Amino acid sequence: MNQIGYVALLVGAVMSAYSVIALSVGAVRHYPELIKSGRTAAWSVVGLVSLGVICVQYALLTSDFSLRYVVEVSSREMEWWYKVGAMWGGQEGSLLLWSLILAICMAFLLVQTRKMQPRELAPWIIVAMSSGTAFFLVMCTVVVNVFQPMAIVPADGKGLNPLLQNPGMMIHPPVLYMGYVSTIAAFGFGFAALASGRLDNSWVRLARRWILVSWVFLTLGNFLGGQWAYVTLGWGGYWAWDPVENAAIMPWFINTALLHSAMIQQRRGQFKVWNLSLAIIAYALSLFGTFLTRSGVLSSVHAFGESTLGPYFMVWIGLILIIGFGLLFMRLPELKSDNKLDGLISRETSFLLNNILFFLAVIFMLWGTLSPLVSQITTGVKTEVKAGYFVQTVAPVLMAIVFLMGIGPLIAWRRATLESLSRSFWIPASMAFAGSAILYGLGMRNVVGILGFAITIFTATTVGLDYFKGIRARRRHTNGKILPAVSSLVKRNRPRYGGLLVHLGIVIIMVVILASTIFKVSIIQVGDTRYSIDETRGVTANIGETMVIKGFHEYKITLDRIDAIGTPLKMRFQAHMSVLKDGKPQEPLAPAAELYTASQQANTVVFIRVDPLEDLYISMPLQAIDTRRDASGNPILTDGKPVITGAAFQLWVNPLMMWSWLGLLVTIIGLLIAIWPEPAPVHQLAAQKARVPGKETEPVGV
Amino acid sequence: MTPTQEKPKQAQPGQTGPRNYGQHRKANAGNRKFIAAGAVIALAALAIVVVAMQGSSVYYLTIAEFHGKQASLAGDKEVRLAGKVVPGSIARDERTKEVSFLAMDKVDATQTMKVVYNKIVPDTFKDEAEVVVTGTYTNGVFSANEMLAKCPSKYSSTAESN
Known part of the structure; x- marks a missing residue:
């Protein structure tokens, strides 16, 4: 076999x-x-x-x-x-x-x-x-x-x-690989256009579904990866700007850029060279991500052991880039735009800006990820950047993108005026202003946070208004009934209304990211002492002691006992903790730590109490379980088992985490609406057959 | 140190087209606006990278490299050290809960460094794990405040194959 x-x-x-x-x-x-x-x-x-x-x-x-x-x-x-x-x-x-x-x-x-x-x-x-x-x-x-x-x-x-x-293992790698691999399909169409000389817009039209497939799987792959990290790793977060994580999000950025600029090519015949470049880069970055996990060139938790694969991957990525860009260069004279950019404020420039921003995010991340290699070559000393670099560079770009998501869909094609813009935007802008005033009134003083939430409110409002206006107009045709109005509105321009829903889903996820970054609670009180989890070795609690953490709710957590359960496979330390939420008793919390016998591998079993407002996240690292010891430090055994006196815990309150799933759901529904195949009416099929090759006339709504 | 060099070029995709003579001046004026906007974006990007780099870049050295440069690196300067946990060296102070261990150079096992870590170690931290620690070096001890640990490579196993 x-x-x-x-x-x-x-x-x-x-x-x-x-x-x-x-x-x-x-x-x-x-x-x-x-x-x-x-x-x-x-x-x-x-x-x-x-x-x-x-x-x-x-x-x-x-x-x-x-x-x-x-x-x-x-x-x-x-x-x-x-x-x-x-x-x-x-x-x-x-x-x-x-x-x-x-x-x-x-x-x-x-x-x-x-x-x-x-x-x-x-x-x-x-x-x-x-x-x-x-x-x-x-x-x-x-x-x-x-x-x-x-x-x-x-x-x-x-x-x-x-x-x-972990169940994550069964889903996350195949899904992410599917996202990576399908970028090859989009590349394949671009490569085919370059190699065959059919440089009209047909490759973009045919590749569209693959770009979207890739987008869905990259989105899911990254989301599930973050989710998996959150529920298993025990440090309370979901994204650590590790090189391998960065390598997984970079193709997503490029693919999102391509998704948008491809629409411009289909509709206006512009950005041809750019789209081909993006298709090549997306594939190269997918290979790069696969390469990073295997080469041992960068330090990462996710990496496999060092191996001999690195050089082969480098040669292969090099070949793809040389062939791709070489062909592109040769075909440059044939890749003239059908139209020019007209006004500085137009739908086209908003797409251009979208692309620049995504591209910038990737440049920033590539620079940070590769800086150890670059510095070693240029100065002889390896220099790495800490996670803070990525937050400082990528976060502003992401916020700008979310803002653009609000503006873009409402700007007219070709040329828009400032007056028309201000007409469309005074409602969202005042909503954003009102929202930030409320946050300020509630005691929020974090400027970046207020700005971030203002932007998400702005964009969410523009999406809502867009739907509202459309539905209001449609209701006149459906005798005032709302549901038929919604369905007829969406049916008239699926890519647009599906796309807007995707935007809304992304905004929801951004809100969760903002909230869980800015309002994450890590201050714990034991007795009269206050600890900050992020600066300590966890908070030590002995049996019977109570820890207090205060998010929106106040949790009083008492360590009742820790059982040691031994099996031939592993030793499991199971904590039992009773909890009072705002004074009311709740189901007990049960974090655990395991030690696998054969491999001596530790495994933290995180416990998360999910609530619409906030997650209570608690982990008990194996390293910090206290046992009764004699004077020389050896554990005292009772009935052959160590006697556990307490442990150190890491606990956080993470606001709004649960809603990221809603964001994902809205995103996926929006995407399905956008790509669901239209039942082609008979006359359209006939028209398709009669279509002169090279003349793309099918309307593409955005 | 300028990662954004290639950007201005990239920021102007496909906007040249066949122009006819009469439109020349107008097109020029239009282009100038786009070039100015592109320049602003490029400068902003450059500024962001420079500022972010200053606060967060650290030397990344193997333990052998560190010992070679020790004189210039002791003190407040943050460094990243890569090495391997010496088997049996992991100790935990019962009172302060501090974890300390000896890290050895991945190539030259005689080059070691005593590391004290003041937070919770990751699950992957154990004997022979590859570690990357960030912190400062004072009085012969490396105090780390960040740790990355990777399980011992699967390929160092004793199982032989042909």
């Missing part, structure tokens, strides 16, 4: 390479037969990769410890779903997951390009995809080998790192 899998992946790599060559030659020389054979080869890659994955899964599920990879990431007593997930728990297997998702995307693209017009783009899209599978399959078979056998077969494996044995 393992031999079959290994051979399948190797043959898959060869077939990918063949498909690249056959399709390229076939497309350049116009040999339909060769193109056909290249496509067949690409289909075979889909099958071969799937076969390889099935073999790895079989080995994992049957605990076949004759494979080194299975020994490293799996063990007999693991739940079956973690055995499945263990496939991407290590270096080799995660490369295989990349290949698998790439193959799945390729299958969709093979179907999409079967009858696609314009014809000349089709083979090049598959070239981009199968060059990707060729690279990744070589990486996970030749450079590192997922099917490497063990000389001596051990009785059991080492097991997946306990930190990864």
Whole structure:
């Protein structure tokens, strides 16, 4: 079975390479037969990769410890779903997951390009995809080998790192990889346009759905990653500006920029060079993120062990950039805009500004992430930036983007006047002003915070007003009924009203980010002493002692006891804490700490009490559990167990966290509205058939 | 130290088009507005980066490198040190709850550094874990206030393969 899998992946790599060559030659020389054979080869890659994955899964599920990879990431007593997930728990297997998702995307693209017009783009899209599978399959078979056998077969494996044995492991990596991989599809369309010379707007139109797919998965991937960190890591936050986290958000920024500027190209024939550049950069950044976790060049909690993969990735990213931008440079004369930018205040410039801002965010983050490498090359000494750098640079850009989200959709195309702007904006502006006055009145003195909330109020109001005006107008046609008015409004311009909902969802998430950053409570009182969690080793409480933390509600938390529960697998320390919320008793809190016997790996089991207003977040690190000791410091055992006298706790109150899910939900609903396929009326289908190639006439609402 | 060099160029995508002669002056005036706006953005971006860099950039050194430069780095200056936890060296003061350990250079195990950490260690911190600590060096002890720990590399295992 393992031999079959290994051979399948190797043959898959060869077939990918063949498909690249056959399709390229076939497309350049116009040999339909060769193109056909290249496509067949690409289909075979889909099958071969799937076969390889099935073999790895079989080995994992049957605990076949004759494979080194299975020994490293799996063990007999693991739940079956973690055995499945263990496939991407290590270096080799995660490369295989990349290949698998790439193959799945390729299958969709093979179907999409079967009858696609314009014809000349089709083979090049598959070239981009199968060059990707060729690279990744070589990486996970030749450079590192997922099917490497063990000389001596051990009785059991080492097991997946306990930190990864979490539902997040089953969802977050595949979703994020899907986001990464689908950027290749968008790149593929751009590359196809450049390679074939079909430089009109058709590639953008065809790539749109893939850009959106990529956007959804990158959004979900980053959101779920933050969520996973929040519920497991125990430091009370969800984003630490770690290089790998930055690498996951950068493609999202570029992809969001592309999503917007592609609309300009579809509608006005502008930003052609820019869109192609963004498609290339998004792919390069996705590869860069994958590279960062594997190369060992930067220090990150998320990184795999150092490996030999780094240089290969660097060469591959270099090749993509050189080929992409090289072709772009050669085609520059053919990429003239159909229109010019007219006024300084217009929808087009607001999109341009949107792009500049996203691009700036990426430049800032790249600079911070790469500064150790840059400084080492230029000065010989490695210098890193601390998390504060990212907050100071990226946060203002994000706030500017949220502000622009409010303005952009209301500005007219081509040229708008300041008077028309002030007419549209006096209501949102006064709402924002009123909101900040209320916050000030409530005692908020944080200038950045007030400004931030004012901006979110402004943007949320513009979205609300837009819907309100539209619905009011529609109601005249629906006899005053509201729901039919909403549905008919949305149906008339799905991209616009779906997009506005996405904006609203993002604003909701921004509010949560702001609130949980600015109003996070970390002051705890024990007896008469006040501690700040962020500056201490946690707050020590002995059995029977009470800690007080005061957010919107006041929580009095008493440590009742800590039980030590030993199993062959792990030692679990389970805390029982009674809690009074504003004086009323609540369900007890139950944070825990575990120590895995075999690996001596600690695992903090965070406890979060979710409430609409605020989360009560509590963790009890293994390191700081106190046991009764004798004079020389050795633990005194009673009935063979240590006697626990207390522990140090980390607790925070995080406001509004729960609402981030609402933000995500609104975002996804908005996106679904925007991309849901229109049932094409008959006359439109006919028009599509009759359409002259190169003349994009389909209206694109924004 | 200027990360934003390439920006002004990027900020003007695809706005040139075929112009005819009569529009030339008007187009120029329009372009000037865009160039001015672009320049303002570029300058603001540059200023943001410079300010942010000043407050938050720290030296990143291995323990061997640190010992080589010790004289110039002792005192208040914050540094980041990369090393590995010496097995069996992790100790915890029962009274102050401070964690201390010996960190060794990843390449040269004879180069070590006593590190005291004043916060809660991450779960991944244990013997042989790779650590990156941020803090200051005084009187032969490195006092850290930030720690990043990575599990011992999976590939250093004793299990042999062929």
